[in-house]
Each structure stands twice: as C-alpha cells, then as structure tokens.
Amino acid sequence: MKASRVGLGVLLVVCMTGLAAEPEAAGPALSVLAPDGVVSLGDPVRVRIGPGAGGGPLTLTAEDAAGTPVTALTVAAAPGAARVELEVPCEGRRWLRLRLAEAAAPAIVLAERTVAVLPPAPVADRRFGFNAPPALAPLVRRLGALWVRNHIPWEQAGEGKPFGGNGIENTIGPVKAAGCETFGISSYSLPWASVHAPDDPRPMREFFSPPRPEAWDAYVRDAAARMAGRVPVFEVWNEPNFDHFWRSVPDTFGQRVADYSALLRRTAAILREAAPETRVTNGSVVDTRHASAHAFLRALLEAGCGDSFDILNIHYYNGTRPPERLPAPPGGEAPARDRSLEAYLDGFRQIQAEFKTAKPVWMTEMGWPTVDPGGWGAVSEAEQAQFMVRSHVLCFAAGVESVLWFQLAGSEFGLWQAERGPKPGLVAYAQLMRAVCGRAFRCWLSEGMVRAAVFGAGEEAVIIAWSLEAAEWRLPPGARVARAENMLGEACGGPVAGGIRLDGSPVYLFG
Numbered sequence: 001m002k003a004s005r006v007g008l009g010v011l012l013v014v015c016m017t018g019l020a021a022e023p024e025a026a027g028p029a030l031s032v033l034a035p036d037g038v039v040s041l042g043d044p045v046r047v048r049i050g051p052g053a054g055g056g057p058l059t060l061t062a063e064d065a066a067g068t069p070v071t072a073l074t075v076a077a078a079p080g081a082a083r084v085e086l087e088v089p090c091e092g093r094r095w096l097r098l099r100l101a102e103a104a105a106p107a108i109v110l111a112e113r114t115v116a117v118l119p120p121a122p123v124a125d126r127r128f129g130f131n132a133p134p135a136l137a138p139l140v141r142r143l144g145a146l147w148v149r150n151h152i153p154w155e156q157a158g159e160g161k162p163f164g165g166n167g168i169e170n171t172i173g174p175v176k177a178a179g180c181e182t183f184g185i186s187s188y189s190l191p192w193a194s195v196h197a198p199d200d201p202r203p204m205r206e207f208f209s210p211p212r213p214e215a216w217d218a219y220v221r222d223a224a225a226r227m228a229g230r231v232p233v234f235e236v237w238n239e240p241n242f243d244h245f246w247r248s249v250p251d252t253f254g255q256r257v258a259d260y261s262a263l264l265r266r267t268a269a270i271l272r273e274a275a276p277e278t279r280v281t282n283g284s285v286v287d288t289r290h291a292s293a294h295a296f297l298r299a300l301l302e303a304g305c306g307d308s309f310d311i312l313n314i315h316y317y318n319g320t321r322p323p324e325r326l327p328a329p330p331g332g333e334a335p336a337r338d339r340s341l342e343a344y345l346d347g348f349r350q351i352q353a354e355f356k357t358a359k360p361v362w363m364t365e366m367g368w369p370t371v372d373p374g375g376w377g378a379v380s381e382a383e384q385a386q387f388m389v390r391s392h393v394l395c396f397a398a399g400v401e402s403v404l405w406f407q408l409a410g411s412e413f414g415l416w417q418a419e420r421g422p423k424p425g426l427v428a429y430a431q432l433m434r435a436v437c438g439r440a441f442r443c444w445l446s447e448g449m450v451r452a453a454v455f456g457a458g459e460e461a462v463i464i465a466w467s468l469e470a471a472e473w474r475l476p477p478g479a480r481v482a483r484a485e486n487m488l489g490e491a492c493g494g495p496v497a498g499g500i501r502l503d504g505s506p507v508y509l510f511g
Helices: 134-143 167-177 213-227 254-273 293-302 341-354 380-397 424-436
Strands: 007-011 030-031 038-040 045-049 058-063 069-075 084-088 095-102 105-118 124-130 145-152 181-186 233-235 279-283 311-318 361-366 403-404 441-444 450-455 462-467 473-474 484-485 499-504 505-508
Touching: 007 084, 007 213, 038 293, 045 058, 045 069, 045 095, 045 105, 058 105, 058 134, 058 167, 058 484, 069 084, 084 105, 084 462, 105 167, 105 424, 124 424, 134 145, 134 167, 134 424, 145 233, 145 403, 167 213, 167 484, 181 403, 181 473, 213 254, 254 293, 279 484, 293 311, 341 380, 361 380, 380 403, 380 441, 380 450, 380 462, 424 462, 450 473, 462 473, 499 505
Parallel strands: 007 069, 038 105, 124 145, 124 403, 145 181, 181 233, 233 279, 311 361, 361 403
Antiparallel strands: 030 045, 045 084, 058 069, 058 095, 095 105, 441 450, 450 462, 462 505, 473 499, 484 505
C-alpha cells in the first residue's frame, strides 16, 4: 500500500466549549475519547489533551501500523487548567499510534496512545474467543468473538464450611450481559484442601498440588449447581501435564497421569449429573521442556479417560517462531523435531485415529508475546498480528472447532493494553472476524512458501493469502478478485487480475 500524504495543521486552543477548568492531576496528558481506544468506522478520532501535558505549544503526531507518518498537529497551550479536545484525521487507516510532545523538543514523548478504527461487530462467531477478565467481555463482543475463558472460583474457607461469596456470579454475569459465553475452568486447589510435598520449594505449591477428593468433589458440586444452564463448557484443571500447575507426590509423569485421570473421571461424573448441558473438556495439554502434550493425552486415553471429556482441549506456544511447517529444502529433509502448529495438530489427529475417537478439538490458549515474559523472547507487534491471523487460519484448516487467543489484555501476549490502547493485532483480529464470519474453511489453493486459504464459496468466497518469503503469487485460472485488503482491513488496490505480491502479512482477496 502506498504511503499517504502527511497532513499538517496548526490548532489554537481547540474545541474547549463546555469544559471547566480542572486541577492538573484530574486526567492523563493524552486520552482517546472512545471506550477502550476503539472508534467505530466512519466516526471521527477524537482525543483530549489534559492540563498536565506542559505549558508550551505541543505537537501531536499520528503514524500507522507500518510507522508511516499520517498526521502532525501543533496545539497551542490552553489557558489555565482547561483541557483541549481535537479531531485527528486518520486518512483511511484502521490503526494509529498517537504521540504527544513539546513542540520545542519533539523527540521527548510526553504521552502515547493508540487507536483502533473498527467496522461494526459481526454476529458472534462460536469459533472465536479470548482468555480475558469478565470486565472486558464487551470488547470481546465488539470484536465479534463469543467465548470468555475464566476460572470458576472455589469459595470455601475450610473443610465442612459452607460455600459463599459472589465470585462465580461475578465471573458469569458480566459475560452473559455482554452477549458472550463463559468457558469455565475449574479453580486450582486451596491450601487446606491440597496434598503436597512439604519440602517442595516451588511457589504456590498448595494451589497447584492435587486436592483431596472429598474437598474437590464438594467444590465441583457447588460450581455445577451455580453453572447449570449458564456455562456451556467446563475445563477440568489447566495444563495438568505441566509440572508448574500440577505437582503430584512423587512428582513423576506416571503419578501425574494417575492422579489427574482419577480427578478427571470423578469431575466428569459429577458435572454430567448436576449440569448435563455443560460440555466437559480435559485439562488443556501443552508442550513444555519436560512434558509432551501428545504423550500426556495418549496416557490419559490408555488410562480409560476417553469417555470423561467431550472436547479435546489443547494449548500451543512456540516462542517467537512462526506457526507454519517449513517445506523441506530441495534434496534435503525436514528438521527432525518440527514444533510448527501444523505438526502439533497432526500429532493429535494421529492419536485420535489410533484410539478410534473423534473429539472436537479446541485450542484454548495460543499466542506470541510482544514483550518477553521471561526467557521466551518477543516478536514485534506487526509479527504478533501476522502470526495471530495465520495461526487461526491454520487451525481452522486442520479442523479445530474453536480458538481462544491468549490473551486479550496485557503488555506481553495481549492485543490490548489498558494503559496505552489497542495493538495492531486487535484490528487484525477484527478484520479476520469480518472476513470469515459465516464462512467455513473450504480448501488450500497453494503449497510451499505461499499459503492461500479459501473460506466460503462462489461470489461470497474470500481468500486469505501470505508467503513465508516475498513472492509473486499467480491467481488460479478463472479467479476473479473484486478487491484486496491488507491485514488491518485497509484497501490495498482495486480489482486484482493475474497475480499479487505476497509476504508474511496476510492479504484478503474478496469476491
């Protein structure tokens, strides 16, 4: 997409009508006048500069997701403690990074905010969801996703004491009110209820150790009674094959499988009696340095747990690496250990075939961090957005029923930050939702470095295409593309005939 012109303007004390003088501490230096920093397509992007921004003239600049300057505005200081509101031209962009600086020292940023410009929310799609707090359910729904994954609290102060508190209602209620659905996760144990090794030096050992059966079963019965008819899916523990979240005594693979499989069978039996509408999932499995997700699932099935869950629940993390399986080099062999998302999903498909079972597969955590959470490394915000779109497409192409991104909010894996606003990935997510809503995966059109996935059929079809290295892709014979949009939903040309240049950033071809 060509870079647009840079709009230059000078505003003298802009739009102060009706604004009373307030003390300097009353608000931030720069804020976006839209909930969560999300502006509806067609509405103006409005911002407020607070009295704490400085005394001299200010410069407000806006750049797009590619770092291309879009707008630069000079704002004269407001008199006294008044605030200044102004409109920022977005020049057709769907994401803006706004920076406020003193005009005399533009390199010193006083405040930074980001803005997402989104089309109307599509119908809620059951294939999409987030790991997110209940308070952000309205943003989940604004994007068109349905699921909000959260723990169902264990509110019992001790053995034999009654359950109480509003934790479960506060988890489910706001999600329902926003038009979303709760994907419930059983809580971890409590100190008085767990069986743990007293010399285990790891933190939170009492919470991540197996709970005693009587105490756990009482919690599940209470949760089931309050979830019945309101929580469609319930997960029994989180990542029990990961020794951080499950610590048997002794803490061996075999003991972990024995302890967890017993808990899973009892929990499923209670839920099916007390909340029969709720679908049960196994505790999500994930690859770690010391535990294979495939090996743990195989062990659970060998232990006879195949009838104790309705959905096969998995997680995928791959550090900073892309999700695709790389083609074998000419005359060579593929790497011995393929940690790609495609190979990971293939492994679960093979295990299901081996045990003659066909559970629907849900990916309930998957993500790439833009800030290193501790030894993982980090990708750029642009790469996060690219990998998010590409991994969703790969999942749906492999038959995954639903994908819940990890996570909606946060500086590391999140697509949105409370203190700054949306990352480009939030806009890319909205574009993906809009493109595939009502359309099922149909087929791949290409292989090798170029990936082109078709969703829908006929005139309503959309192609999502990218390449693992820059390449010119020739459209299939007879293909007619009415318009092309980039990963954020911005127009990147008129009708496409013949071919299109691709790289790692997905392009949407409509019609």
